[in-house]
Amino acid sequence: xxxxxxxxxxxxxxxxxxxxxxxxxxxxxxxxxxxxxxxxxxxxxxxxxxxxxxxxxxxxxxxxxxxxxxxxxxxxxxxxxxxxxxxxxxxxxxxxxxxxxxxxxxxxxxxxxxxxxxxxxxxxxxxxxxxxxxxxxxxxxxxxxxxxxxxxxx
Amino acid sequence: xxxxxxxxxxxxxxxxxxxxxxxxxxxxxxxxxxxxxxxxxxxxxxxxxxxxxxxxxxxxxxxxxxxxxxxxxxxxxxxxxxxxxxxxxxxxxxxxxxxxxxxxxxxxxxxxxxxxxxxxxxxxxxxxxxxxxxxxxxxxxxxxxxxxxxxxxx
DNA sequence: TGGCAGTATATGTATATGCATCTAATTGAG
DNA sequence: CTCAATTAGATGCATATACATATACTGCCA
Numbered sequence: 001x002x003x004x005x006x007x008x009x010x011x012x013x014x015x016x017x018x019x020x021x022x023x024x025x026x027x028x029x030x031x032x033x034x035x036x037x038x039x040x041x042x043x044x045x046x047x048x049x050x051x052x053x054x055x056x057x058x059x060x061x062x063x064x065x066x067x068x069x070x071x072x073x074x075x076x077x078x079x080x081x082x083x084x085x086x087x088x089x090x091x092x093x094x095x096x097x098x099x100x101x102x103x104x105x106x107x108x109x110x111x112x113x114x115x116x117x118x119x120x121x122x123x124x125x126x127x128x129x130x131x132x133x134x135x136x137x138x139x140x141x142x143x144x145x146x147x148x149x150x151x152x153x154x
Numbered sequence: 155x156x157x158x159x160x161x162x163x164x165x166x167x168x169x170x171x172x173x174x175x176x177x178x179x180x181x182x183x184x185x186x187x188x189x190x191x192x193x194x195x196x197x198x199x200x201x202x203x204x205x206x207x208x209x210x211x212x213x214x215x216x217x218x219x220x221x222x223x224x225x226x227x228x229x230x231x232x233x234x235x236x237x238x239x240x241x242x243x244x245x246x247x248x249x250x251x252x253x254x255x256x257x258x259x260x261x262x263x264x265x266x267x268x269x270x271x272x273x274x275x276x277x278x279x280x281x282x283x284x285x286x287x288x289x290x291x292x293x294x295x296x297x298x299x300x301x302x303x304x305x306x307x308x
Numbered sequence: 309t310g311g312c313a314g315t316a317t318a319t320g321t322a323t324a325t326g327c328a329t330c331t332a333a334t335t336g337a338g
Numbered sequence: 339c340t341c342a343a344t345t346a347g348a349t350g351c352a353t354a355t356a357c358a359t360a361t362a363c364t365g366c367c368a
Contacts, residue, residue: 009210009264009267009268010210010211012267012268012271013207013210013211013267014211016203016204016207016271016274017207017208017211018278018294019189019200019203019204019207019274019278020185020278020281020282020290020293020294021182021185021186021188021189021200021204021277021281022200022204022224023293023294023297023298024178024181024182024185024186024297025182025186025200025201025204025354026224026225026226026297026298026301027178027225027297027298027300027301028178028179028182029225029226029301029355029356030225030300030301030304030305031174031175031178031300031301031304032175032179032355032356033304033356034175034304035173035175036356045323045324046173046175046176046179047179047323047324048323049170049173050170050173050175050176050179053167053170053171053173054171056163056164056167057164057167057168057171062346062347063346063347063348064345064346064347070176070180071180071181071183071184072183072324072325072326073325073326073327074346074347074348075325075326075327075328075347075348075349076324076325076326078347078348078349079323079324079325079348079349080323080324080325082323083322083323095346097333097334097345097346098332098333098334098346099332099333099334099345099346099347100333100345100346100347101346101347110163113163113166113167114163114166117166117170120170120173123175124172124173124174126304127174127175127300127304128174130299130300130303130304131296131299131300131303135296136174138296139174139177139293139296139297139300140172140174140177142285142289142292142293142296143177143178143180143181143293144177144180144181145284145285146181146184146185146281146284146285146293147180147181147183147184147185148184149284149285150184150185150187150188150280150281150284151184151187179324183325183326186325186326187326190326199353199354201353201354202353216316216317217316217317217318218315218316218317226354226355226356227355227356227357228316228317228318229317229318229319229355229356229357229358230354230355230356232317232318232319233318233319233353233354233355234353234354234355236353237352237353249316251315251316251363251364252316252362252363252364253315253316253317253362253363253364254315254316254317254363255316255317
């Protein structure tokens with residue numbers, strides 16, 4: 001490898017520092033911390049809050065349908081449900097098929113959500129404070145658009 | 155629980171569907187897939203590409219310094235380095251301290267990066283296509299701002 | 309100089325993530 | 339009606355993620 005090759009690689013790496021994927025993951029880590037900290041008194045993580053809320057919004061969904069709505073692999077969701085079922089916040093019931101399993105909140109799950117909601121609102125407000133409400137809303141829109149377009153194309 | 159309580163919970167959950175944390179994680183999953191698919195011929199994931207590039211940009215960093223620059227927990231980075239060291243793309247060398255360990259690319263790591271760079275550029279271009287170059291750049295800026303503000307505050 | 313506070317990294321445990329693959333159940337073509 | 343293709347979900351494996359804690363080392367102060 002010559003000196004020139006090495007300098008050229010450095011230039012390319014500087015370009016790669018502007019990676020959109022890295023920007024999204026960095027933000028996801030930082031923001032994840034914020035929500036996790038805020039929700040800790042309720043005993044759940046940000047990921048689990050979203051999952052409980054998604055189940056609560058769509059009564060008795062199948063695992064696959066839920067996974068699609070969360071832009072998540074079915075098998076990932078299948079595993080993510082387990083800690084919440086174990087904790088008694090979610091329950092699984094048989095669906096129309098004998099293959100299908102429907103997910104629903106337990107009473108304890110609803111109770112946890114009620115505890116978590118004001119905590120979540122605080123975290124959400126911190127995000128809005130950091131960016132301003134307008135930029136925060138625009139950001140959510142761009143992220144949603146991005147998730148949708150990327151999936152459609154592949 | 156009364157009917158009214160239940161309806162009220164539903165209203166709150168509809169509000170929670172606008173969670174910024176969820177929006178970021180959804181996008182991170184979708185975008186992660188895109189980069190992973192694009193980089194597959196190089197034998198690395200998007201996360202690993204970013205890690206190799208970050209190491210290449212800062213010659214001989216400590217683990218902690220690298221973790222900070224990636225908005226990542228030190229212990230997470232410690233583990234994420236292992237597969238890349240095992241694969242021969244990174245090497246660890248002693249630092250000034252006998253506690254510190256410095257991370258550097260191997261020749262094979264540089265070679266892998268050269269293979270990966272055009273693949274990465276394709277994925278990056280797909281993102282720009284999906285949003286338009288201007289919005290994509292703005293999005294990266296907002297995400298970086300968000301990551302920075304959230305960290306500073308806590 | 310001896311020990312303690314602080315620093316750098318690694319490890320134990322738990323969740324999150326996805327691909328390849330497996331099992332079970334359903335559906336559809338012949 | 340039978341069997342292959344499809345569908346729903348779970349599991350094996352590997353990586354990603356972070357907190358609590360352990361380990362090793364450094365530096366400072368009494």
